[in-house]
Amino acid sequence: MSAETINTEKVKAAIEAAVRGCRVEILPNGSPSGQHSLILDNEHAVEAALFLRDNPELRLDYCSDVAGVDWLDKEVTEKVKVWKLVDGAEKEVEETRKSVTPGYLEAVYHLFSMEKKHGPVVLRLRTQDRGEGARVPSLTPVWRSAEFQEREAFDLYGIVFEGHPDLRRILMWDELKDHPMRKDYVAPPDEDEPAGAVAQEGGR
Amino acid sequence: MEQSEKSVQELKAELSKHGVFTTTFEEIYNWGRKNSVWPLTFGLACCAIEMIATTMARYDLARFGAEVFRASPRQADLIIVSGTVTKKMAPMVVRLYNQMPEPKYVISMGACAISGGPFRDGYNVLKGIDRYIPVDVHIPGCPPRPEALLDAFMTLQKKISEQQLTGEARPRHLKEDLPSEFTVPKYGEHGLEPPVNEEVWNPLKVLQ
Amino acid sequence: MFLLQNLAVTDARFGIDFLMISAVNLFITGTNPWPPIVALLVGALAFGLAPLALAWLWAVKYSPAKPGKEKNSIYECGLESPGDAWIQFKASYYLYAIIFLIFDVEAVFLLPFAVAYAGLPAGACVAMLVFLLLLVEGLMWACQKGVLQWS
Numbered sequence: 001m002s003a004e005t006i007n008t009e010k011v012k013a014a015i016e017a018a019v020r021g022c023r024v025e026i027l028p029n030g031s032p033s034g035q036h037s038l039i040l041d042n043e044h045a046v047e048a049a050l051f052l053r054d055n056p057e058l059r060l061d062y063c064s065d066v067a068g069v070d071w072l073d074k075e076v077t078e079k080v081k082v083w084k085l086v087d088g089a090e091k092e093v094e095e096t097r098k099s100v101t102p103g104y105l106e107a108v109y110h111l112f113s114m115e116k117k118h119g120p121v122v123l124r125l126r127t128q129d130r131g132e133g134a135r136v137p138s139l140t141p142v143w144r145s146a147e148f149q150e151r152e153a154f155d156l157y158g159i160v161f162e163g164h165p166d167l168r169r170i171l172m173w174d175e176l177k178d179h180p181m182r183k184d185y186v187a188p189p190d191e192d193e194p195a196g197a198v199a200q201e202g203g204r
Numbered sequence: 205m206e207q208s209e210k211s212v213q214e215l216k217a218e219l220s221k222h223g224v225f226t227t228t229f230e231e232i233y234n235w236g237r238k239n240s241v242w243p244l245t246f247g248l249a250c251c252a253i254e255m256i257a258t259t260m261a262r263y264d265l266a267r268f269g270a271e272v273f274r275a276s277p278r279q280a281d282l283i284i285v286s287g288t289v290t291k292k293m294a295p296m297v298v299r300l301y302n303q304m305p306e307p308k309y310v311i312s313m314g315a316c317a318i319s320g321g322p323f324r325d326g327y328n329v330l331k332g333i334d335r336y337i338p339v340d341v342h343i344p345g346c347p348p349r350p351e352a353l354l355d356a357f358m359t360l361q362k363k364i365s366e367q368q369l370t371g372e373a374r375p376r377h378l379k380e381d382l383p384s385e386f387t388v389p390k391y392g393e394h395g396l397e398p399p400v401n402e403e404v405w406n407p408l409k410v411l412q
Numbered sequence: 413m414f415l416l417q418n419l420a421v422t423d424a425r426f427g428i429d430f431l432m433i434s435a436v437n438l439f440i441t442g443t444n445p446w447p448p449i450v451a452l453l454v455g456a457l458a459f460g461l462a463p464l465a466l467a468w469l470w471a472v473k474y475s476p477a478k479p480g481k482e483k484n485s486i487y488e489c490g491l492e493s494p495g496d497a498w499i500q501f502k503a504s505y506y507l508y509a510i511i512f513l514i515f516d517v518e519a520v521f522l523l524p525f526a527v528a529y530a531g532l533p534a535g536a537c538v539a540m541l542v543f544l545l546l547l548v549e550g551l552m553w554a555c556q557k558g559v560l561q562w563s
Contacts, residue, residue, distance in 0.1 A: 172328065173292055173391040180327035187327055188395040276487055296490030302482040306475065369474055377475060384478035 006121055008036040011058065018051045019044050027124065037108070037122035042137055045125055046163070049142040052111065052121065060111040060121055063143035066150055068157035069106040070130070070183045076101065103130045105159050109139060109146065127159060130182075138164035156181035230369045237281075238364040239269040241309070241357075244280035246300065249287025251314035251347040258350040268357055277303040282360070284353075285339075288316035288323060289330040291396050295388050301337045302385035306377035309364070311356050312339040315346045322346070335400040337386055338376070507559045514547050 012024045015038070022044035027037045040048050052060045076099050084093045105127045112119030125136040138161035140147045150161045151170040158179035161167055169176065178185060216226050227235075247255060259265045259273065274280040277300050289297055301310065312333050315321030323329035333339065340363060341356045348356075367375045376382045386404060389396040471477065486493040525532075525540050554560065 171292075175391045175393060177393040178327075185327065187325075188399065278487065299482065299492075300490045302480070303485070303487055305483075306478060377478075380476040385480045385482045388482065 005034075006058075006118055008038060008121075011052075011121060012038060014055065014058070015040075015048050015051060018055070019047045022048050024048070035120060035122055037124050039124045039126060042125060042135075045123075045137045046139065046142060049123070049139050052123075053142055058121075059113045059115045060119065062112045062114050062119075063109055063139070063145050064112055064120070065108075065110040066139075066146050066153060067108040067110075068153035068159055068181065069108060070157055070181070071103050071106065072130075072183050073103040074101040075099075104128065105130055105134050105157055107136050107150070107153055107159055107161075109143075111143075134158055135160045135162055137162050138167075140164050155179070158182065231365075233369065234365045234367060237307070238361040241268070241270045241281050241360070241364070242272045242274050242279060243270055243282040243284050244277055244300065244304070245273040245275050246283055247286050248289060248293065248297075249314075249316065251286035251317070254347045254350055255284055255286045255313065255353060258353045263350040263354060265354070265357065268354075268361065270357065277301075278305060280304055281307065282309045282311065284311045284313055285317040285333045286313040287347075288321065289333050290328050291330055292328070292391075294330045294333070294336060294396060295390070297333060298336045298386060298388045302388065306384055307375065308377070309341075309360055310337055310339045311341045311343065311353075311360060313343050313353060313356070314348055315344060318342045318344060330396070335405045336389060337401075338404050504559070504562065507554070511551065511554055511559065514551050518544070518547050 008026055012026055015022055015024050023041040025039040027039055029035050029037065052058055078097055078099075080095050080097055081092050082095050083090050085091075086093065107125045109123040109125075110119075111121040111123065123139075125139075127134040127136055136159060138146070138150055140150055140161070141163060147165070148170060150159075150164055151167060153159050154161060154164075154167055155169040155171050156179055168174065172180065180187075219226055247253075257263060259271060265271055270282070277283075281304070283297075283301055283304065285297060301308065310333075312318045316323060316329065317333050318339075320326075320329050320331035324331055330336075334342075341359050343352050343356045345352050369378070377384065383403070387398065387401050389398065389401075391397075486497075521540075521543065529537075
């Protein structure tokens with residue numbers, strides 16, 4: 001893809017050195033392309049993005065793509081061995097524990113550098129949850145090309161981009177309440193012909 | 205009645221053998237109509253490209269008197285719904301159909317226009333334009349070839365030539381009490397309102 | 413047209429009785445040039461009016477009129493038309509269009525000039541340059557007036 005692949009570790013270190021207090025996490029990508037992504041924290045995301053754009057080493061001046069991802073609540077059941085008092089003696093007993101990881105929405109940005117001819121760097125911004133807290137800072141002030149794509153992610157996933165100059169629906173109509181690309185979206189009950197309709201009555 | 209109809213046909217055939225051609229009012233009227241069906245310049249998706257190809261020299265829709273694609277629905281007799289009708293576009297299609305003068309016909313071209321096609325389970329595509337307007341001819345195909353559109357067109361011509369001027373079997377546009385415009389769906393909070401026009405929509409039913 | 417004028421004049425001068433008499437006279441006397449013209453006029457009118465009348469009769473007999481709010485609404489490619497069509501346009505649009513004409517005319521004359529350039533005498537070249545100067549002068553004047561400033 002790129003003339004020069006960017007070392008994600010180095011970018012992470014550079015961001016952390018330049019932006020005070022910024023927490024950057026690397027999400028490894030196991031595929032052959034190895035495009036690991038950087039998860040930025042929402043408070044410092046704009047600052048970090050400005051650094052990525054303006055740093056003379058990186059010069060990531062082109063945001064090619066903004067995507068939305070919906071991660072549902074995850075329920076994990078695991079069997080754990082615990083020492084417990086059974087009949088007066090301590091024994092190792094197996095227990096099943098259930099833990100629920102709350103779901104969240106994610107905005108993914110793909111960055112390239114026209115000047116340095118390298119890329120991509122993949123940024124991810126995560127919302128707190130899938131409801132009221134579905135907010136991330138907008139990177140449109142940093143990369144103008146993100147404007148319409150952030151609107152699309154808002155339209156289809158319901159991610160609210162704070163600081164976006166014109167956050168309206170872009171594909172669906174304004175009156176719609178749903179966000180149809182979310183995984184728990186159910187299409188309105190439709191007066192379909194029942195499955196396996198075999199014969200026609202009357203006709204038109 | 206049937207007997208007299210038959211003898212009239214026989215008489216006409218006999219006369220035409222002797223070089224005398226006869227016709228009825230209805231026949232000549234329908235003959236004129238079917239050979240000057242003017243479609244509306246209206247394309248929605250990839251099927252529109254096939255529709256354009258149909259009008260060009262290789263397939264030549266002009267042979268059927270239908271080469272004049274009108275830029276205004278006021279002058280058009282036929283709307284070829286060629287392509288995917290998204291839910292956002294559906295009100296416009298219905299409004300255009302409403303604005304056409306009677307008699308007006310609809311050809312629903314391609315898998316998307318007749319049923320939603322490959323996008324049927326999507327959130328944004330109407331599952332067939334026949335939910336809102338009465339369709340005369342459906343063409344399956346993705347997209348249908350120009351020959352298929354020509355076939356649909358000839359089917360429509362046949363349909364027009366069989367329409368009666370008087371009597372109970374006369375078509376919708378000649379009946380006083382039947383509507384000429386149809387409900388334009390509105391953008392609702394979860395989909396189009398209403399999802400179908402009950403007056404028009406006539407789906408398959410399970411009989412067993 | 414002449415006939416109508418003629419009739420109108422006679423009507424104004426002598427009243428309707430005289431008009432009738434003169435019209436009858438026109439048809440009877442063979443030397444009069446008007447009758448064939450009148451016949452043509454009536455024929456032309458009938459040619460135009462008969463289809464309209466037939467269509468109207470047809471509609472009355474067979475197809476009922478079905479006007480409707482949606483059907484009679486303004487055609488705007490399927491959208492509902494908001495607002496009024498009678499709004500003011502900025503005068504700057506027209507000025508721009510006129511200034512565009514300068515370049516347009518320039519291109520029209522420059523092309524043949526360039527084609528015939530090698531064989532032209534010095535006088536023709538000077539004439540062309542004067543022409544160009546006049547056009548550019550107009551542009552400069554418009555520019556100085558601030559027409560090209562879009563506000």
